[in-house]
Amino acid sequence: MKSRNTFPERDPKDRVKDFASVINEFSFELAKAEADRCLQCPTKPCVSGCPVNINIPKFIKFLRDGDIKSSYLTIREDNFLPSVCGRVCPQERQCEAKCVLGKNSIAIGKLEMFVGDNALKNGWHEEINEIKINNKNNLKVAVIGSGPASLACAGEVARAGIEVDVFEALHRFGGVLVYGIPAFRLPKDVIEKEIKALEKMDVKFHKNILIGRTISFDYLIENYNAIFIGSGAGFPKFLNIPGESYKGVFSANEFLTRVNLMNAYDESYDTPIVKGKKAIIIGGGNTAVDAARTCLRLGYKDVFIVYRREEKDLPAREEEIKHAKEEGVQFSFLLDPAVIIGNNDGWVTGIEFNIMKINGKNDNGKSIIEKTGKTTFIDADTVIIAIGTTSNPVLRSVNGLEFNERGYIRVDKNYQTSIKNVFAGGDIVTGSATVIEALGAGKIAGKNIVKLLSL
Amino acid sequence: MFKVLRKKIYNQYVFELEIEAPLIAREAKAGQFCILIPKEKGERLPFTIADFDRKKGTITFIIQVVGKSTQMMYDEEYDFIPDILGPLGTPSKIEKKNNVLFLSGGLGIAASYPIMKAYKEMGSKIISVVGFRNKSLVFWEDKLKDISDEIIITTDDGSYGLKGNVVSVVDQIFKKYNIDKVYSIGSLKMMKASVDAIKKYGVEIIVSLNPIMVDGIGMCGACRVVLDGKIHYACIEGPDFDGYKVDLDDLILRSNQFAKEEGACLRDYLLNRGNRR
Numbered sequence: 001m002k003s004r005n006t007f008p009e010r011d012p013k014d015r016v017k018d019f020a021s022v023i024n025e026f027s028f029e030l031a032k033a034e035a036d037r038c039l040q041c042p043t044k045p046c047v048s049g050c051p052v053n054i055n056i057p058k059f060i061k062f063l064r065d066g067d068i069k070s071s072y073l074t075i076r077e078d079n080f081l082p083s084v085c086g087r088v089c090p091q092e093r094q095c096e097a098k099c100v101l102g103k104n105s106i107a108i109g110k111l112e113m114f115v116g117d118n119a120l121k122n123g124w125h126e127e128i129n130e131i132k133i134n135n136k137n138n139l140k141v142a143v144i145g146s147g148p149a150s151l152a153c154a155g156e157v158a159r160a161g162i163e164v165d166v167f168e169a170l171h172r173f174g175g176v177l178v179y180g181i182p183a184f185r186l187p188k189d190v191i192e193k194e195i196k197a198l199e200k201m202d203v204k205f206h207k208n209i210l211i212g213r214t215i216s217f218d219y220l221i222e223n224y225n226a227i228f229i230g231s232g233a234g235f236p237k238f239l240n241i242p243g244e245s246y247k248g249v250f251s252a253n254e255f256l257t258r259v260n261l262m263n264a265y266d267e268s269y270d271t272p273i274v275k276g277k278k279a280i281i282i283g284g285g286n287t288a289v290d291a292a293r294t295c296l297r298l299g300y301k302d303v304f305i306v307y308r309r310e311e312k313d314l315p316a317r318e319e320e321i322k323h324a325k326e327e328g329v330q331f332s333f334l335l336d337p338a339v340i341i342g343n344n345d346g347w348v349t350g351i352e353f354n355i356m357k358i359n360g361k362n363d364n365g366k367s368i369i370e371k372t373g374k375t376t377f378i379d380a381d382t383v384i385i386a387i388g389t390t391s392n393p394v395l396r397s398v399n400g401l402e403f404n405e406r407g408y409i410r411v412d413k414n415y416q417t418s419i420k421n422v423f424a425g426g427d428i429v430t431g432s433a434t435v436i437e438a439l440g441a442g443k444i445a446g447k448n449i450v451k452l453l454s455l
Numbered sequence: 456m457f458k459v460l461r462k463k464i465y466n467q468y469v470f471e472l473e474i475e476a477p478l479i480a481r482e483a484k485a486g487q488f489c490i491l492i493p494k495e496k497g498e499r500l501p502f503t504i505a506d507f508d509r510k511k512g513t514i515t516f517i518i519q520v521v522g523k524s525t526q527m528m529y530d531e532e533y534d535f536i537p538d539i540l541g542p543l544g545t546p547s548k549i550e551k552k553n554n555v556l557f558l559s560g561g562l563g564i565a566a567s568y569p570i571m572k573a574y575k576e577m578g579s580k581i582i583s584v585v586g587f588r589n590k591s592l593v594f595w596e597d598k599l600k601d602i603s604d605e606i607i608i609t610t611d612d613g614s615y616g617l618k619g620n621v622v623s624v625v626d627q628i629f630k631k632y633n634i635d636k637v638y639s640i641g642s643l644k645m646m647k648a649s650v651d652a653i654k655k656y657g658v659e660i661i662v663s664l665n666p667i668m669v670d671g672i673g674m675c676g677a678c679r680v681v682l683d684g685k686i687h688y689a690c691i692e693g694p695d696f697d698g699y700k701v702d703l704d705d706l707i708l709r710s711n712q713f714a715k716e717e718g719a720c721l722r723d724y725l726l727n728r729g730n731r732r
Contacts, residue, residue: 269497
């Protein structure tokens with residue numbers, strides 16, 4: 001049995017100098033060689049590993065037969081954004097983890113990306129949206145937010161011939177795909193093309209509108225037949241330890257928003273950013289890794305990701321960790337921040353950490369940690385806190401909308417909230433999760449909205 | 456795109472923009488602000504809504520030159536502003552009070568004015584103390600006189616009104632009126648001095664904060680302020696906070712985070728502008 005193919009990536013020494021894609025395009029021959037390795041198991045274990053159950057063997061089969069378009073249409077039945085998911089899904093914990101080839105699993109993510117990129121290049125993503133709105137009943141649906149859940153929902157509803165208005169608070173569309181995930185991991189034109197395709201379907205995108213402030217939620221209830229809330233979970237958590245107010249201490253959201261959404265790395269933009277020499281990033285998820293690699297690209301010399309558990313517990317995608325190490329990001333484990341230290345001018349100078357030790361595992365297989373009683377100090381001129389986000393409180397005052405104890409919106413199995421005809425999906429329902437899960441939720445909610453309005 | 460209807464320059468630092476924004480004007484309430492991107496590739500800048508007219512569908516901002524973006528807005532004529540998001544923040548809590556004292560420092564007037572208006576509509580007596588560095592920086596005097604039952608203007612150098620700052624007349628006002636509530640809006644240092652001066656009277660004091668912000672919708676945490684040891688976001692829960700609870704020293708520490716970068720940016724701009732002229 002042939003082993004897994006390797007896919008072309010830019011040299012780490014070059015790629016840390018800019019924000020262009022780390023992964024290079026690759027040829028059909030390479031894609032076919034990888035697809036040919038697929039055993040086409042009748043039991044399809046990979047499908048059960050996918051949160052939206054893409055028919056993976058089927059799309060791989062079309063691909064190796066050279067019918068890339070049919071391959072794309074197969075993925076599109078379940079996943080609205082293959083170009084995005086091929087790049088950002090944690091495949092090693094999902095579909096690829098279930099592959100019978102084990103360590104030599106098929107590079108499903110890479111193949112999905114290949115198929116998705118081909119669709120964008122050839123305009124297949126627009127053909128699929130050709131059903132123009134023939135809205136005879138004057139039905140209207142409002143979609144709050146323009147991240148993955150909202151886009152999937154808008155696409156689903158528009159395809160049924162129902163008018164859709166998407167309301168985005170920021171000045172660019174795409175939600176976390178634009179403000180959160182850096183361009184070197186997810187090129188910005190991927191998402192722009194998908195949004196253009198929705199616009200061609202007459203989905204109307206409105207920027208600079210924060211529902212609950214610019215337009216009231218009640219106005220939407222009065223003027224739309226259904227509402228989908230896909231506002232995400234972008235409210236950053238802080239450590240709540242002394243010293244978080246020092247200058248040079250940022251949330252990862254602020255740091256990444258300045259760079260991704262506001263293009264702080266580009267001299268032609270006016271967005272200010274502090275460029276230091278030594279950064280500590282607290283956390284172990286994709287956001288922490290994104291922030292660390294962004295620091296390198298801004299010219300930081302020493303970049304540390306400090307995580308309180310062990311390496312095997314890092315929630316980040318395996319490929320991102322590998323890329324980060326290749327680029328020179330250093331990792332420290334079993335350190336939990338105790339105090340952030342600063343100088344008399346109010347600038348951060350470093351962090352004192354509690355040294356932790358392992359004391360067993362919890363039910364999820366993650367290490368349980370406890371203090372050893374010893375501490376250590378790491379100096380830095382920049383500290384970025386990437387320990388997760390929580391739900392944004394703006395919509396919490398909506399009458400009759402129920403939230404769970406963690407502040408996320410409660411929905412039933414159809415993604416309907418406590419208010420009739422109001423649906424929700426994505427991170428505002430689940431808390432921080434993956435793009436593919438948000439896409440799945442948006443799609444099902446969209447289908448249910450269509451069903452409800454067709455009655 | 457938002458159409459700029461009027462620009463008025465008050466002095467070498469301060470100008471006013473009236474902008475067509477019917478959606479924002481319809482929802483705007485005293486105490487709220489907007490995030491404005493002045494031009495393509497510009498920064499996101501927070502400005503208090505200094506006035507709004509629901510019938511005309513307009514909002515007004517008073518802007519002070521502090522960096523490159525605001526200097527450019529001062530220098531150049533913009534027909535349109537590409538992006539404005541608002542109204543943001545939690546509106547000021549307007550309750551029935553007899554005598555409300557407003558301590559406003561310089562540009563703080565812009566934030567005070569809509570709150571004064573709201574109290575006036577509730578039938579409150581408005582006592583205004585407005586401080587400027589010197590006479591040349593005085594603006595909106597007529598507007599404030601119209602709405603205030605009593606107004607005292609102070610200047611640091613005594614070139615207009617009383618010599619001193621807004622805090623120096625607090626005792627005199629408390630002797631004359633039974634003040635029920637105080638608003639202090641201005642620089643962080645001025646607000647801190649106001650809180651210290653009001654404390655002995657035990658009267659509620661609200662400060663209005665404008666920390667560094669990026670998105671203005673609770674996403675970045677740059678605007679975090681500490682109240683009773685806990686982090687709150689000024690963009691969502693503010694800008695108004697209980698003056699006794701908010702840690703102003705903490706904000707003072709962080710307020711010049713980007714001073715170096717912004718200073719360099721403004722310097723480059725001014726040098727280039729000099730060359731062009």
